[in-house]
Amino acid sequence: MFTYLASASPLHRLNPSTKLLGMSVVAAGATLAFDPFVPASLLLGLWLTTWILGRAPLSNMIRWSLPILILPLPLAFFTALYTDLTRFNSPTILWQWGPWSLAAEGIVIGIGLGLRVSCFMGTSLLFITTTDPTDFAVSLIQNLKVPYRFGYGVLISYRFLPLLRAELETIRLAQKVRGVGERAGFIGRLRQLRRLAVPLLASAIRQSERAALAMDAKAFGAGPQRTYFRQMRLRPRDGMFLISALVFVLGVYAVAIRLGLANLQWIPGA
Amino acid sequence: MIQLKHLTVRYPNSAIPALSDVSLAVDQGQTVLLLAPSGGGKSTLAQVLSGLIPQDIFAVVDGRVSVGGIDPLTAPPGQVAAQVGLLFQDPEAGFATLTVEDEIAFGLENLRVSPDQMAARIQSSLDQVGLSGFNARRLDSLSGGESQRVALACLLAMSPPVLILDEPTANLDPASTREFFATLASLRPSHTIVLIEHKLDACWHLADGVILLNAHGQLMAHGEPSHVFDENRVEILESGIWLPADFADAASSFAPVAEPMPPPPMPGLPAVHLEGVSFAFPGRPPILQDVGLDIRRGSFFALVGPNGSGKTTLARLMMGLLPAPTRGEIHVFGDPLEKLSLADLTERVGFVFQNPEHQFVTDSVQDELAFSLKARRWPNIEVEKRVEELLVRFELVDKATQNPFTLSQGQKRRLSVATMLAVGQRMLILDEPTLGQDRRTTSALMGSMAGLNRQGVTILIITHDMRLVGGHAQQAAVLLDGRIAFVGSPQALFRNAELMHAARLA
Numbered sequence: 001m002f003t004y005l006a007s008a009s010p011l012h013r014l015n016p017s018t019k020l021l022g023m024s025v026v027a028a029g030a031t032l033a034f035d036p037f038v039p040a041s042l043l044l045g046l047w048l049t050t051w052i053l054g055r056a057p058l059s060n061m062i063r064w065s066l067p068i069l070i071l072p073l074p075l076a077f078f079t080a081l082y083t084d085l086t087r088f089n090s091p092t093i094l095w096q097w098g099p100w101s102l103a104a105e106g107i108v109i110g111i112g113l114g115l116r117v118s119c120f121m122g123t124s125l126l127f128i129t130t131t132d133p134t135d136f137a138v139s140l141i142q143n144l145k146v147p148y149r150f151g152y153g154v155l156i157s158y159r160f161l162p163l164l165r166a167e168l169e170t171i172r173l174a175q176k177v178r179g180v181g182e183r184a185g186f187i188g189r190l191r192q193l194r195r196l197a198v199p200l201l202a203s204a205i206r207q208s209e210r211a212a213l214a215m216d217a218k219a220f221g222a223g224p225q226r227t228y229f230r231q232m233r234l235r236p237r238d239g240m241f242l243i244s245a246l247v248f249v250l251g252v253y254a255v256a257i258r259l260g261l262a263n264l265q266w267i268p269g270a
Numbered sequence: 271m272i273q274l275k276h277l278t279v280r281y282p283n284s285a286i287p288a289l290s291d292v293s294l295a296v297d298q299g300q301t302v303l304l305l306a307p308s309g310g311g312k313s314t315l316a317q318v319l320s321g322l323i324p325q326d327i328f329a330v331v332d333g334r335v336s337v338g339g340i341d342p343l344t345a346p347p348g349q350v351a352a353q354v355g356l357l358f359q360d361p362e363a364g365f366a367t368l369t370v371e372d373e374i375a376f377g378l379e380n381l382r383v384s385p386d387q388m389a390a391r392i393q394s395s396l397d398q399v400g401l402s403g404f405n406a407r408r409l410d411s412l413s414g415g416e417s418q419r420v421a422l423a424c425l426l427a428m429s430p431p432v433l434i435l436d437e438p439t440a441n442l443d444p445a446s447t448r449e450f451f452a453t454l455a456s457l458r459p460s461h462t463i464v465l466i467e468h469k470l471d472a473c474w475h476l477a478d479g480v481i482l483l484n485a486h487g488q489l490m491a492h493g494e495p496s497h498v499f500d501e502n503r504v505e506i507l508e509s510g511i512w513l514p515a516d517f518a519d520a521a522s523s524f525a526p527v528a529e530p531m532p533p534p535p536m537p538g539l540p541a542v543h544l545e546g547v548s549f550a551f552p553g554r555p556p557i558l559q560d561v562g563l564d565i566r567r568g569s570f571f572a573l574v575g576p577n578g579s580g581k582t583t584l585a586r587l588m589m590g591l592l593p594a595p596t597r598g599e600i601h602v603f604g605d606p607l608e609k610l611s612l613a614d615l616t617e618r619v620g621f622v623f624q625n626p627e628h629q630f631v632t633d634s635v636q637d638e639l640a641f642s643l644k645a646r647r648w649p650n651i652e653v654e655k656r657v658e659e660l661l662v663r664f665e666l667v668d669k670a671t672q673n674p675f676t677l678s679q680g681q682k683r684r685l686s687v688a689t690m691l692a693v694g695q696r697m698l699i700l701d702e703p704t705l706g707q708d709r710r711t712t713s714a715l716m717g718s719m720a721g722l723n724r725q726g727v728t729i730l731i732i733t734h735d736m737r738l739v740g741g742h743a744q745q746a747a748v749l750l751d752g753r754i755a756f757v758g759s760p761q762a763l764f765r766n767a768e769l770m771h772a773a774r775l776a
Contacts, residue, residue: 174625179612
């Protein structure tokens with residue numbers, strides 16, 4: 001969905017681990033509020049940061065925004081439909097049919113929850129589109145002290161996913177030629193899935209075996225330590241970024257509370 | 271430099287050893303060609319020398335091995351990797367990173383080379399393989415030939431005195447193969463090289479020696495190349511190994527000159543007719559532009575061209591596997607493509623993919639053969655008759671109840687062809703069916719294609735292998751940058767040196 005766009009923007013130049021931590025701060029900020037205002041403001045902030053500081057082209061930003069706004073819609077709708085309305089003194093019922101009723105209060109909560117999910121997707125948008133996968137893997141190992149085998153696991157998954165996608169497409173066509181693929185119905189779909197899965201797994205296992213052999217032949221895993229061509233340093237700007245992220249989240253909360261728009265159900269009495 | 275004493279290697283589930291009592295020595299700075307039939311233990315030997323067997327792949331190993339003074343059977347992996355570099359057939363499967371310089375650095379990092387030395391070593395290894403300036407290129411943007419040379423640079427950066435190359439050019443077109451061997455020639459004096467290769471014409475003159483193993487993993491011969499080829503010609507040909515054209519006996523070889531030329535196709539109705547066909551995926555640059563082509567019914571037609579020229583796209587388009595062409599018309603056996611359903615099309619044309627496993631959809635060989643018949647609601651008695659016929663014709667009778675995934679490479683290939691002819695298709699499209707196969711598998715497949723062709727089946731084969739084009743095709747077309755650059759007889763194509771060069775076919 002989101003893909004890395006190479007560039008030399010200020011966001012690209014940040015240490016990936018710092019960026020990850022900064023995004024965790026924003027995501028945590030989005031979890032603690034139940035109103036639409038806080039996640040909407042955070043999402044807007046993420047969007048503008050990615051666009052301006054990450055130098056992502058506007059056309060990409062618009063295309064990426066669609067799934068961010070559309071995918072959480074079902075969640076928002078069903079949350080609105082199933083909100084426990086007994087909590088409200090006089091809920092504003094907008095529509096009623098049998099046991100279901102849609103109230104303005106429920107819609108607000110639904111939108112809040114949907115935007116929260118959008119906000120999580122916004123943090124991955126910022127991170128993925130501005131972080132070189134190799135830098136990320138090396139930073140995990142060097143800055144967060146993740147075991148290097150695991151760090152390379154992350155990197156290899158970046159390599160293998162597009163290969164597997166291409167392989168799956170070839171298998172799909174290869175089977176279509178045999179007259180498979182026009183199956184309708186649930187059982188038919190399941191059978192088809194199994195037919196695709198067996199060759200795909202067979203070739204995925206073979207490919208990963210080959211990759212493992214090639215890596216071992218180049219002495220991967222020969223010792224507890226290895227050196228690194230890329231050095232992921234922590235610089236003053238990384239600290240600045242973390243502080244800005246924190247200030248931004250706190251600022252959004254301050255405004256929300258001041259305007260009376262914040263819904264902080266987790267604070268007793270709030 | 272390399273010494274083997276009574277080396278025997280046995281895999282846990284196999285009754286016969288992969289290598290049996292092999293003793294030999296290779297001197298420093300020598301280049302030896304390692305030849306063996308399929309299953310003759312070539313890759314096993316490569317993996318023993320590079321320490322993967324038994325440290326990574328379990329096998330019982332007897333005897334003594336020494337490479338550059340160390341014992342790869344017991345030495346720590348870092349030590350072996352500093353002595354021996356192993357290059358695989360499919361470089362892309364072995365890459366662990368995303369860019370050229372990261373990939374070359376990968377091996378240096380594992381050997382704990384200091385980071386400030388890395389840039390210089392990356393640079394000099396890229397210079398050695400003729401890819402200076404490729405440092406920041408993404409690995410997925412490289413051609414097959416470039417990938418294989420980057421993989422070689424990865425080894426060279428680790429500066430091992432011994433290089434072992436396991437079918438390095440199997441996936442490369444003729445021009446990339448030539449370039450790869452030219453690079454190898456420049457490395458020859460300073461390295462000890464063990465080369466496993468099918469394309470002997472392009473490389474046998476690089477070898478100082480030839481090691482010949484038989485199907486049981488026993489050493490048959492080890493000596494000077496022309497001597498080994500002359501002395502063992504009969505054994506080599508019988509065991510299905512390619513022989514350089516210079517040594518091949520006219521009567522028994524697979525060389526194009528030896529094949530009686532099939533008669534030119536009768537002028538007749540086209541099986542496939544393309545007119546002004548252009549194709550592009552939405553929002554992408556065009557892949558095919560204004561392609562016009564007639565493939566006559568009953569002809570044996572070869573479609574050739576460099577990687578990325580649009581051959582596979584063209585074939586898939588004929589088979590209705592892609593969205594309709596952006597412009598132009600395709601007729602299949604007289605009917606416009608858009609009027610034909612998938613069922614109609616697959617009843618007229620079979621399509622054999624490069625990897626036979628991709629097409630298997632059931633759990634046994636006989637179900638596989640019956641699959642499309644049952645899907646077309648043939649009566650049971652007819653299905654049984656047809657399956658029996660196909661099992662006999664493709665020599666799969668004793669495999670009828672076996673799972674297709676457990677067959678040998680040659681059997682898988684035969685099964686995939688058989689399934690594509692089950693409903694009586696009148697045309698067969700084969701996309702690179704012989705890539706990386708030995709002579710026996712290749713000639714068996716091409717023999718059966720020639721047989722089908724004599725029975726009137728139209729054959730369209732996509733290939734890089736000029737031996738096949740010269741030996742079997744009546745007509746050839748060259749696709750270059752999405753346009754048809756040539757249509758005519760293979761002989762006329764071979765005479766057009768300029769085009770052969772431009773299409774990376776020579």
